[in-house]
Amino acid sequence: MSTPTNSTKELYEQFVIPTYGRFDLRFARGQGTEVWDEEGKRYLDFGAGIAVTSIGHCHPRVVAAMQKQIATLVHTSNLYYTRPQGELAARLVRLVGHPGKVFFCNSGAEANEALFKLARKFGNESVPPAPKHTVGEMVSAAPSRHTILTMLGSFHGRTLAGIAATGQEKVKKGFEPMVEGFAHVPFNDGPALLAAVQEPGVAAVLIEPVQGESGVNPADAKFLTLARELCDRHGLLLMFDEVQCGLGRTGEWCGWRAIAPEVMPDAISWAKGIAGGFPLGAIWVSDRAVRLKDGATAKLCDLLGPGSHGTTFGGTPLVCAGANEVLAVIEDEGMLANARSLGPHAKAAIEGIGSPLIKEVRGVGLMIGFELVADFEKRVSVPAGRAPSLFMVDQLHAAGLLTIPAGTHAIRWLPPLNVTRAEIDEAAGILRGVFDQW
Ligand SMILES: Cc1ncc(COP(=O)(O)O)c(C=O)c1O
CATH class of the missing domain: 3.90.1150.10 (Aspartate Aminotransferase, domain 1)
Structure with missing residues (x-):
């Protein structure tokens, strides 16, 4: 043609x-x-x-790194190991500064989708901290939990689960019925969060530490600290959507650290700036221990095991070589x-x-x-x-x-x-x- x-x-x-x-x-x-x-x-x-x-556009170091990689190896699928993905995962874990593991996908919506699946797996398979579930057969009878609390004004992507999670009506219109399992809490409203986490079936709380699409609205330090305390008390996952505010945008690798440095989430989603313009999304998941209904203990970062999640393109050698260089440039150039x-x-x-x-x-x-x-x-x-x-x-x-x-x-x-x-x-x-x- x-x-x-x-x-x-x-x-x-x-x-x-x-x-x-x-x-x-x-x-x-x-x-x-x-x-x-x-x-x-x-x-x-x-x-x-x-x-x-x-x-910025066309940084010479990223251009050179990607030109080299594109002439070496672009894609193999996730059936195999490739060095740039392993190195990028190690770099991201180092930047978070807490032991854990990373999963790669292609966008922010997909990164959040991985968080939603992590929360469901956690809610279905883990034992909540209620005293009656601490012994013997009661453990296997512990109720499953699957509701994810998100904030009004938030934005979490355009997939069906992403719009269900998003705390803005305009993205949902015309796409009903919504994927179930999401409930919204007013942003920065401690008493509302306190009430919401006590509802039966809640598994996780998802917060954008600085809401971007609703016009740059930062979380309060007190609200993030309270969210951590409540998640600990009720055995919930605290997850941060850092797709827009993460990896340097706020002046910190972890966006929330510009607000509440002492708070540590259980999982984080990233995309946008991670590879300087190439499509890449990722989640980091903590290695914290989780008590399972079958009596075993697992690491949270190993819950999404073989066969539970995946994507053909996520973390290709090409995009990971680019992301490695972007993050190295951010470090090297202060x-x-x-x-x-x-x-x-x-x-x-x-x-x-x-x-x-x-x-x-x-x-x-x-x-x-x-x-x-x-x-x-x-x-x-x-x-x-x-x-x-x-x-x-x-x-x-x-x-x-x-x-x-x-x-x-x-x-x-x-x-x-x-x-x-x-x-x-x-x-x-x-x-x-x-x-x-x-
Ligand atoms: C906080 C946040 N989460 C998720 C997304 C969705 O990312 P993507 O457009 O890469 O799917 C966005 C996009 O604006 C975002 O700002």
Whole structure:
């Protein structure tokens, strides 16, 4: 077939299923924090592909590592061992700093799916800590548990279980009935969590330590600490969805450590920035002991045994070589420290604009969101039917800055972890210019 002559947009309109309301931008190449569209216009990329290109576009070390690997071995399936996957698992366990094991998949939704299956296996096969289940045959009669508590406002992916887990009605509409076994708790509401964990059948609690899709809403340290205590008291798994906030975004390898460093979850999901732009998801699971109904004791990280879970592509030598290099670059180039020092600078730069149209600026490290005032549409003429967040992002596009909308009123800055002070100042200047026109 010859190369089509239609424009890129026409190709999408004719051949791509319209699940996305796309912005009218067509990108051709990127380098570092910059991208260029098909007409050659330059943009500063403060969206990073929704927190994915974590060390910028086309970092030379990652390009070299992946070029070498693509010419050596791309894929073998998980029927066999390959060195890059083993090395990446070891690296991730080291970064968590607690003994455990890793499973590889291809996306955030899949990583969470693995957490859901882990929680079900744990709930079905383990013995809850109630005193009546401590002896003899009572142990095998212990009730199965399968409910996973998640937070209102959370986002956990677009699979059927992912939308059931997600604490936002809009993702569920039209896809009923929901996969059962999920219940939602108001975020950062200790008394509500205390009540929910006491319901029969609860097996696990899943928390996004910094909610991303709902507009950068961090968990309270007290709430994360309480969640750990309650999970210990009731024999539940505490699982963190670090798909967006993990692996450096908050200035820490483990995103929650920027909020509550002493809390240790039982399992973590990752994706997005893990391989700097290549599709890879993963979960880490603690090696903590679990008492099983058959009387045996197992390690939590061995519960998903042979035949219980899998995926053809997860953890190919190619993607793992890339992820190993991305994480090595973050370490070697001190990007966690960069996120810790420039995150507050970026937040202050947005606050410094001092616009009465900005209600609040929130952020942890380089995960930053600002929210427009509720009556933004009344103060600025927004085209009918366009959400203020999308309208704002449109204006920033025209001025050469890529940002990510969240809900109807929030806009996220998720620049690469090696963004420079000068780039942040340039982005703040563009933002100021857009607000100044009003
Ligand atoms: C916290 C969180 N979990 C899960 C997902 C789903 O990841 P993916 O789109 O890779 O399936 C996302 C995506 O935005 C996310 O932000």
